[in-house]
Amino acid sequence: MTEGQIKHMVERFLRWKLPENFAPDGGIQFETTGNAGTQYEYKREPTGTNLFDFQQATAMVRFMLADWQDEVRLEMRAFSAENRQRCEAQNGFKHPINGWSPSDWMTATMGELGEAANVLKKINRARDGVTNVGDAPVPRLYEQLADEIADTFIYLDLLAQATGVDLASAVRAKFDRTSKKIGYSAPTP
Numbered sequence: 378m379t380e381g382q383i384k385h386m387v388e389r390f391l392r393w394k395l396p397e398n399f400a401p402d403g404g405i406q407f408e409t410t411g412n413a414g415t416q417y418e419y420k421r422e423p424t425g426t427n428l429f430d431f432q433q434a435t436a437m438v439r440f441m442l443a444d445w446q447d448e449v450r451l452e453m454r455a456f457s458a459e460n461r462q463r464c465e466a467q468n469g470f471k472h473p474i475n476g477w478s479p480s481d482w483m484t485a486t487m488g489e490l491g492e493a494a495n496v497l498k499k500i501n502r503a504r505d506g507v508t509n510v511g512d513a514p515v516p517r518l519y520e521q522l523a524d525e526i527a528d529t530f531i532y533l534d535l536l537a538q539a540t541g542v543d544l545a546s547a548v549r550a551k552f553d554r555t556s557k558k559i560g561y562s563a564p565t566p
């Protein structure tokens with residue numbers, strides 16, 4: 378989440394009209410009708426602005442997003458845990474993660490990336506009109522490419538775990554650092 382996106386959410390929240398039946402608690406009172414019983418009667422329609430100033434609303438949005446970003450990371454971590462469990466389980470690959478050196482995991486990862494490259498080579502041949510006998514049709518080749526890229530990622534995750542790298546955090550941190558370095562911020566939705 379970028380600073381621009383946070384600002385956008387804060388501004389939208391501050392303009393948001395509270396529901397007609399909103400019920401403040403904690404000793405706060407709200408009268409729906411102003412000047413009730415007089416000829417100057419009017420309806421009060423508070424927005425988020427009545428609750429918080431810009432700075433306070435920004436703090437609230439940041440609080441909301443902290444959880445959201447953790448969720449994304451947790452999902453990735455849950456996948457890593459599942460990946461490792463299957464790798465090591467007796468009913469899985471029976472392969473302790475430390476049974477291979479980082480170089481072994483790297484070789485496996487690069488092997489899958491090579492398989493992806495081989496599929497892409499066939500896609501390139503089809504593009505150039507020089508398809509070899511036995512090459513699968515292009516839509517099937519794209520399915521195979523997806524499989525090989527997925528295999529690469531699965532091994533890459535095991536390589537990261539074998540070397541003590543938390544891939545979810547590492548990717549997030551590196552991506553954000555690079556964005557900052559080049560002055561990039563994602564477009565506001």
Ligand SMILES: [Mg+2]
Pocket residue numbers: 489492524525528
């Ligand atoms: Mg493969």
